[in-house]
Amino acid sequence: MLNNNFQKFFIFIRRFIDKPTLYILAFGISIRLIVFIFLAFYPLQNVAGGSVGPTVYQTGADINHYLNFVSIIEGEDHAMDMFINTYKKILNNQPITDGERYAGPVFPLMLLIFNYNINNTVLFSSFAFLIALIIYAIWQIWLIQRLGYLLAIPFIFLFQVTWFGIFIYPDIFYFALCTCIYFLIRYKNNWYLKSIFWISIILVSGIRPNALAILLFCLTVMIINKFWISKKSRLAFGSLLFIFLLGSFYYLPYAVIEDRITHQSYFLADEIINNIDSISIISQNIINKIINTGVRFFWVFGIHPSDSGNIIAFIFRIITGCVFIIGFIKGIIQNNVDSIFIALLLVPVIILFPPSWRQILPTIPILYYYGMLTIFNKSLLLKPIKNSIT
Numbered sequence: 001m002l003n004n005n006f007q008k009f010f011i012f013i014r015r016f017i018d019k020p021t022l023y024i025l026a027f028g029i030s031i032r033l034i035v036f037i038f039l040a041f042y043p044l045q046n047v048a049g050g051s052v053g054p055t056v057y058q059t060g061a062d063i064n065h066y067l068n069f070v071s072i073i074e075g076e077d078h079a080m081d082m083f084i085n086t087y088k089k090i091l092n093n094q095p096i097t098d099g100e101r102y103a104g105p106v107f108p109l110m111l112l113i114f115n116y117n118i119n120n121t122v123l124f125s126s127f128a129f130l131i132a133l134i135i136y137a138i139w140q141i142w143l144i145q146r147l148g149y150l151l152a153i154p155f156i157f158l159f160q161v162t163w164f165g166i167f168i169y170p171d172i173f174y175f176a177l178c179t180c181i182y183f184l185i186r187y188k189n190n191w192y193l194k195s196i197f198w199i200s201i202i203l204v205s206g207i208r209p210n211a212l213a214i215l216l217f218c219l220t221v222m223i224i225n226k227f228w229i230s231k232k233s234r235l236a237f238g239s240l241l242f243i244f245l246l247g248s249f250y251y252l253p254y255a256v257i258e259d260r261i262t263h264q265s266y267f268l269a270d271e272i273i274n275n276i277d278s279i280s281i282i283s284q285n286i287i288n289k290i291i292n293t294g295v296r297f298f299w300v301f302g303i304h305p306s307d308s309g310n311i312i313a314f315i316f317r318i319i320t321g322c323v324f325i326i327g328f329i330k331g332i333i334q335n336n337v338d339s340i341f342i343a344l345l346l347v348p349v350i351i352l353f354p355p356s357w358r359q360i361l362p363t364i365p366i367l368y369y370y371g372m373l374t375i376f377n378k379s380l381l382l383k384p385i386k387n388s389i390t
Contacts, residue, residue: 028156054125057118058168069108101253106206107170132165139365177204178362192236209251215244300355327371
């Protein structure tokens with residue numbers, strides 16, 4: 001029986017991986033392995049205030065923020081009291097400090113399970129990198145199936161997809177779970193009845209505030225597909241809504257604190273605004289909003305001044321940013337699941353929060369797909385590919 005299952009699995013895999021696909025995957029995975037091994041011996045320095053590599057303890061990825069929750073998981077009295085008092089303050093409409101926001105429990109729990117510390121970095125780093133490789137392979141195969149070999153090859157060099165498997169941060173796990181949820185909803189009937197869907201939803205909800213967008217994505221698709229038709233879908237909708245409301249309360253401190261965080265994009269927008277002579281206060285306010293939104297928009301796709309001053313990295317970001325923007329426009333006007341996915345994950349970031357290119361991570365393969373499809377077939381730019389939400 002076990003041998004039969006393995007045979008079926010390999011037959012299923014062979015349907016998608018022919019020789020050219022295997023060569024593309026081998027090349028893409030090899031590049032990533034070489035970088036990973038190289039950084040094990042020669043870690044990158046001064047990345048977000050720390051070093052990056054599998055053999056170093058990475059302090060640059062807000063590691064202390066996640067370790068704070070480890071103290072809560074371990075049941076430390078002081079940490080528990082602070083945690084409870086934060087939400088008491090919110091309920092009583094009292095101000096909270098920047099230190100009174102808490103990460104979702106999943107990533108801190110992983111740090112605890114893998115015992116990630118200054119003397120034990122390789123195990124967790126290798127696990128995160130393995131997840132990144134799996135995500136890359138899944139999306140590379142998907143793009144080959146959708147775009148063909150030639151247009152899918154440049155995706156090999158979009159190292160953003162793997163970077164957070166090397167730079168220890170919860171984004172790679174968030175990306176993995178978003179990928180799972182997206183494919184279930186996109187290609188499976190009655191996806192809300194699958195146990196893997198609910199496991200993914202619970203895990204992603206406990207990683208970071210962005211999970212609220214994924215929950216909204218699921219709820220929106222259910223509304224469009226008339227969830228009220230069956231009892232099981234009504235129960236699934238109610239469960240998702242409950243998780244969304246619970247998550248909204250839990251991550252509320254982020255919304256309070258993010259509102260007062262400064263970002264480089266704000267300074268750039270102010271510099272542009274100060275060089276514009278306004279006709280009136282009303283027109284100035286309108287111009288300010290347009291410029292601020294415009295700067296956020298380009299910034300989130302990676303089109304912004306370079307911190308490192310590396311001209312090659314800057315040109316690469318400009319090129320990929322243009323592809324992503326074209327893909328964003330094309331994807332948004334599709335009347336399908338992709339439109340909802342892209343809109344709910346990206347539009348709130350562009351309008352409400354400090355922009356960061358890592359925020360687009362779960363949508364990068366889809367943006368790449370629509371971008372390349374449009375660039376190499378201009379007639380598709382304004383023509384929806386599908387006419388219904390599926």
